[in-house]
Amino acid sequence: MKKLLSVLLALALVLGMGAVALADDTFELALVTDIGTIDDKSFNQGAWEGLVQYAEENNISHKYYQPTEKTTDAYLDAIDQAVEGGAKIVVTPGFLFEEPIFMAQDMYPEVNFILIDGEPHSGDYSEYRTNENVAPILYAEQQAGYLAGYAAVKAGCTKLGFMGGMAVPAVIRYGYGFVQGAEDAAKEVGAAEVTLNYHYTGGFDATPEAQALAASWYNDGVEIIFGCGGAVGNSVMAAAEAAEGKYVIGVDVDQSIESETVVTSAMKGLKASVYQTIAAYYAGEFPGGATTVKDASNDGVALPMESNKLEGFTQEDYDALYAKLAAGEITIPDNTTADTADALGTEIVKVTVVD
Amino acid sequence: MSTIYFLFQQMLLFSIPLLIVALGGMFSERSGVVNIALEGIMVMGAFCSIFFINRMQDIMSGNLLLILAILVAAASGMVFSLLHAYAAINMRADQTISGTALNMIAPAVAIYMARTLQANGVQQINFNNTFRIREVPLLSRIPVLGDLLFKNTYITTYLGLAILAVAAFMLYKTRFGLRLRACGEHPQAADSVGVNVYKIRYAGVMISGALAGLGGLVFVVPTSTNFNATVAGYGFLALAVLIFGQWKPLRILFAAFFFGLMKTIAASYSGLPLLKDMPIPSDIYKMVPYIATLIVLAFTSRKSQAPRASGVPYDKGSR
Structure with missing residues (x-):
């Protein structure tokens, strides 16, 4: 019985890995979810709707990734998956992504990140730095x-x-x-x-x-x-x-x-701000490097x-x-x-x- | 006057769960098993019953649903407490450690299960509170008492008081109660006259599990609109109530009311006409319950009446 179980588990593991490896389609727009899922009627859903709206209007491939748990490592893994999946823009809703994005901005300089409701900083808050490839969005x-x-x-x-x-x-x-x-x-x-x-x-x-x-x-x-x-x-x-x-x-x-x-x-106008920022990227005006504050003048x-x-x-x-x-x-x-x-x-x- | 009614009604929301859970702890400890897993059992009981409400609330509502949920909470708490019973009684494990293990595993299980079982994958379980009784017909017209007890209430309030009465009767007036107390004081003596100590202790822990599980539900329903895998330390507070109440049902009732009242005042003094104008910093109110506990414990500790064999695994072979 125990043997059978371990064989099954091993099989599941191998198949699971295979599934990831087989996915060679690329997705240009990616979203990594915060705690909760894509239909959480909160941050994830709002940001995802903005992303989907732009993607569908312009026929761009898109996908979301769900971290396995609420830790910086798990968030980084999910970002890594998104990048592996060919993402040009990764949207990360929620201030919990401040630290993962602080690391990811150096790891993937060719990928652009939209960080909603936060600014990248090191784990101990000693250093705040926003690279050119990150667009942090705060709200008024x-x-x-x-x-x-x-x-x-x-x-x-x-x-x-x-x-x-x-x-x-x-x-x-x-x-x-x-x-x-x-x-x-x-x-x-x-x-x-x-x-x-x-x-x-x-x-x-x-x-x-x-x-x-x-x-x-x-x-x-x-x-x-x-x-x-x-x-x-x-x-x-x-x-x-x-x-x-x-x-x-x-x-x-x-x-x-x-x-x-x-x-x-x-x-907060999550949907509108994600949409606007993605649109800015494709217009060649990605607001990276500095924090954007969204307010009433842009449906924030x-x-x-x-x-x-x-x-x-x-x-x-x-x-x-x-x-x-x-x-x-x-x-x-x-x-x-x-x-x-x-x-x-x-x-x-x-x-x-x-x- | 209406402020006093409000204060009392609000106090019951704090006190009744404390009362129920502390009575649960009493059964366990008086049978000789320390149960610091009350917190974890509360979480499990609340999780199962709130999840049950979440699933069933489309087809039924009101107090029928609450009564079914109460059964679910008690049953799940009882099952969960069996883990503690097995470790503490059969395996003769250190009861503090097995209790701590339960406390640690409960929120993790609740979060994991909630995220797995719910279609939207979130850890919060929402529920609609359709259980409040605005006023009990007839009884609410009794002067004073009607306002205190029969308005803006839950059936769980009456259930809690009923449990108190039953618990006191069981402990002091039944054969089972006598045996339970004997097992907590001197299990060898109980065994020598043919009482099965293991069985009695199992019963004690299972009753405590059922009551703690129920307490979890009673705690969550009036104070939130969802369950987020926590009971905010009320299991541990119930342990303090149990000790404060010296393992005796009536004193536990008094202790639960005292804690509840202090908690209520600390939390809500800014909305109370008399208190909010007094130049007392809020920190003082927040400290009062704990300072009072320390003082009372300091004075009663010398003649503390903890069950003598509480926390000691029973070994048939030992002398």
């Missing part, structure tokens, strides 16, 4: 947060909450933008006072503590909470579901499928208006606001503006920072 999270904050107050909410994950720059930008958006909308609709509870949970997990905090805010009258940090949002959703008539704002991607209580989401941020459940915030409102944002008429603080959210100098919005 403060604009996405701004849209969400504006929408919430415009729709009539006066008691808001912000619950971020770790206080990393991206999360801080979301939060400050959220505060500013609420402030501007409050001035516009003439609200007397808007309160905003502001908190970082310190992690990206769904914890009972986060759920309890969100529940206590809702119980205290808070109407809508921006759950900004991975699974922290799930805790907020759980709390919102338990309370009546309470809402959640999702983050990064359209999270309305995860809970009925999600009325809108502060999204958005609210998913097709799943919007905020009554009182209409498509027209959104379009008008977005046009102003894209034209650069609105200045939004980013993570370097102030140390804490209550030091942003808002007049109508009263920010209470909760440690």
